[in-house]
Amino acid sequence: MPKVLVCDPIDQVGIDILSQVAQVDVKTGLPTEELVKIVPEYDALMIRSGTRVTQEIIEAGAQLKIIGRAGVGVDNVDVPAATRKGIVVVNSPEGNTIAAAEHALALMLSLSRHIPEANQSVKDSQWDRKRFIGTEVYKKTLGIVGLGKIGSHVAAAAKAMGMKLLAYDPFISAERAEQIGCRLVELDLLFQESDYITLHIPKTPETTHLINADAIAKMKPTTRIINCARGGIIDEEALFTALKEGRIAGAALDVFESEPLGESSLRQLGQEVILTPHLGASTAEAQVNVAVDVAEQIRDVLLGLPARSA
Ligand code: NAD
Ligand code: MLT
Numbered sequence: 001m002p003k004v005l006v007c008d009p010i011d012q013v014g015i016d017i018l019s020q021v022a023q024v025d026v027k028t029g030l031p032t033e034e035l036v037k038i039v040p041e042y043d044a045l046m047i048r049s050g051t052r053v054t055q056e057i058i059e060a061g062a063q064l065k066i067i068g069r070a071g072v073g074v075d076n077v078d079v080p081a082a083t084r085k086g087i088v089v090v091n092s093p094e095g096n097t098i099a100a101a102e103h104a105l106a107l108m109l110s111l112s113r114h115i116p117e118a119n120q121s122v123k124d125s126q127w128d129r130k131r132f133i134g135t136e137v138y139k140k141t142l143g144i145v146g147l148g149k150i151g152s153h154v155a156a157a158a159k160a161m162g163m164k165l166l167a168y169d170p171f172i173s174a175e176r177a178e179q180i181g182c183r184l185v186e187l188d189l190l191f192q193e194s195d196y197i198t199l200h201i202p203k204t205p206e207t208t209h210l211i212n213a214d215a216i217a218k219m220k221p222t223t224r225i226i227n228c229a230r231g232g233i234i235d236e237e238a239l240f241t242a243l244k245e246g247r248i249a250g251a252a253l254d255v256f257e258s259e260p261l262g263e264s265s266l267r268q269l270g271q272e273v274i275l276t277p278h279l280g281a282s283t284a285e286a287q288v289n290v291a292v293d294v295a296e297q298i299r300d301v302l303l304g305l306p307a308r309s310a
Contacts (some may be wrong), residue, residue, distance in 0.1 A: 001021075001022060001023050002021065002022045002023070002043040002044065002234075002302045003022060003023045003024075003025065003041055003042045003044075003046050003048070003205075004018050004023070004024045004025070004043065004044040004045070004046060004298060004302075005020045005025050005027060005037070005038070005039070005041065005042040005044070005045055006018075006024060006026040006027070006028070006045075006046045006047075007027065007028060007045060007046065007047045007050070007051040007265065008028055008046075008047050008048035008049070008050040008051050008070070009028055009031060009048065009050075009145060010026075010046055010048065010070055010115055010287075010291050010295075011287045011288050011290075011291035011292075012291075013288055013291050013292055013295075014070065014290075014291025014294065014295035015260070015291075015295070017291075017292065017295035017296060017299055018044075018046070018298060020298060020299065021299050021302050021303060022043070022044070022053070022298075022299075022302055024185040026041075027028070028050070029050070030051075030220075032052070032054060032056065034139065035051070035060075036056055036059050036060045036183070037053055037060075038109045039060045039061045039064065040062045040063065041059055041062050041063070042061065042063065042064065042297045043064065043065050043066075043135070043225075043302060044064070044065060044066045044067070044068065044301070044302060045061070045064065045066075045067045045068070045111070046067075046068045046070060046111050046295070046298060047067070047068070047069055047070065047076070047077075048069070048071055048292060049071060049076055049259075049278060050074070051076065052076045053067055053076065053077040053078060053082075054078055054081075055078045058078060058081045058082050058085060058087065059081070059085070060173060060203070061085075064085070064087050065087060065088065065089070065301055065302070066088045066089075066090060066296060066297070066298050066301045066302070066307065067082060067087060067088070068090050068091075068294035068295070068298045069089065069090070069091040069092070069097075069289075069294065070091075070092060070290040070293075070294045071091065071092060071095070071096060071281055071290055072091060072093055072096065072100075072281075073091075073174055073183065073202070073203075074089055074091050074093065074194060074220040075202075075203060075230070077089050078143055079134065080289045082284050084113040088301060088307040090099055090294060090297040090298070090301075090307055090308060091187075091294065092289065092290040092293035092294050093149070093229050093239065094149060094289075094293075095281075095286055095289030095290035095292075095293045096161055096280065096281035096283075096286035096287075096289065096290055097149045097153060097282060098153060098284075098285070099152050099281050099282065099283040099285065099286035100150045100228055100280035100281060101150045101153035102157075102230050102283075103160050103254060103276070103279060103280045103282075104150070104154050104198050104200070104226050104228040104254075104280070105154060105157055105158070106225070107226045107252035107254065107274055107276070108137065108142075108196055108198065108252065109137065110204060110252065111139055111224050111226070111238060111250045111251075111252045111274055112134050112135050112136070112148070112224070113132070113134035114131075114132040114134055114271045116271070117131075117132065117270070117271040117273055118131075118132045130169065135222075137158070137161055137163055137195075137196065138161060138162070138163070139162055139164065139166070139268040140193065140195040140196060140210075141163070141164045141165075141166060141193050141194050141195050141196070142154075142155075142158045142163045142164070142165055142166070142195070142196045142197075142198065143166045143167070143190035143191070143193070143194030143196065143197045143198070144158075144165065144166070144167045144168075144169075144182060144198055144200060145167075145168050145169070145187070145190065145197065145198070145199045145200065145201055145210070145231065146168075146169055146199065146200035146201035146202075147167045147169040147176075147177055147180060147182060147184075147200070148200060148201075150200045150228075150229075151167070151198075151200035152180050154182070154198055154200065155167070155180045155181055156180070159181040163196075165180075165183065166183050166184075166185050166188075166189070166190045166194060167180075167182035167184050167185070168185060168186065168187045168190045169184070169201075171276055172184070175294060183193075187215075188218055190250040191215055191218040191219050192218050192219070194219070194220075194223060194269055195220070195222055195223060195224070196223070196224050196225075196226065197211075197219070197224075197226070198225075198226040198227075198228070199226065199227045199228070199229045199233050199234075200212070200229050200231075201229055202229070202230065203229070203230035203231070203232050203233055207230075207233050208233065209232070209233070209234070209235040209238075210234075211225060211227075211233060211235065211239065211302050212234050212235040212238050212240075213235065213236040213238040213241070213242070216239070216242045216247060216265060217247075217250060217273065219248050219253075220245075220248075221236050221247060221248060221249065222248075222249045223248045223249060224248070224249050224251065224252070225239070225248065225250070225251045225252075226251070226252045226253075227251070227252070227254065228254045228255045228280045229255060229257065230255050231253075231255040231256040231257045231258070231259060232257045233270065234253070236256070236257055236264065236265075236266060237265070239251055239266070240265045240269070243269055243272050243273060246267065247277075249272065250271075250272040250274075251272070251273050252273070252275075252276075252278045253266070253273070253275055253276070254277075254278055254279055254280050255275070255280070256278075259278055260274070260277065261277070261304065269308045301303055
């Protein structure tokens, strides 16, 4: 019987699917050295974002046929190394779209109404209503960077809340953007006009530090930035300086240049910043979706059926 190693917490429904065709071992939180030692006995790996599947692990995986990423981003897998060894890498491109979009919207509203600090103050036995005067999103301009699956869902919800929508995405047409209710603009114009900027792009060499000191200098002092996409798209030091000096109004980050977030100056800031520990996909529904999606693909490959690679 083939063997599957599940390296990160995955919904049980995925493990049940795999168990129909394989022996499934769940060993989460293993350091790379441990993984290198045990990977030779496995035919498949199933991961979320917690495990980094390095070239070393891939090369040690003498029997590996497939690596399944229960989520969208395969940036924690050395895909070229896997491809060189003929190992298929699969993901779940749509399973957590709604969860991530809703988290971005939740962050935008939480930032506008100071929900985390207000909640903490009441729990600390205070009743301070003056400190938490917020701003409305109604009639404000939302700049969406990346109008793919998540960006489009954010657009639909933001439109329903009465926001004006700008979008920057060099890979979609103005007509497509218009269908989604957005005006497609150049990045600089989006930076200049947006009250809120939400990022929904992959991390690539072009998007790394897309939000840097120069970009921030073009924004209004009232601008708030939301990053529920990938760490490293924002230059965190530049963001910290801008927030500390009041050059923009706020930021809500779900993803970080290095995860888990270690020592970071961002932790020193007050209610102008909200930090969540990469929770975009953390809904019950999304975790079932991605687990089923990826487990079915691993099962099919182990049964000798063709794969749909990431
Ligand atoms: P998608 O592929 O559907 O959309 C991405 C969009 O970005 C595409 O329309 C593409 O044309 C556009 N794009 C690419 N390069 C660009 C650039 N240089 N400038 C502007 N636009 C560019 O992807 P998606 O499913 O919507 O995911 C978006 C991001 O969210 C990804 O980075 C993904 O990894 C991340 N994500 C995070 C979480 C989380 O837990 N926080 C959950 C799911 C997805
Ligand atoms: C993803 O790429 O799907 C996200 O980072 C969510 C996750 O897997 O936690």
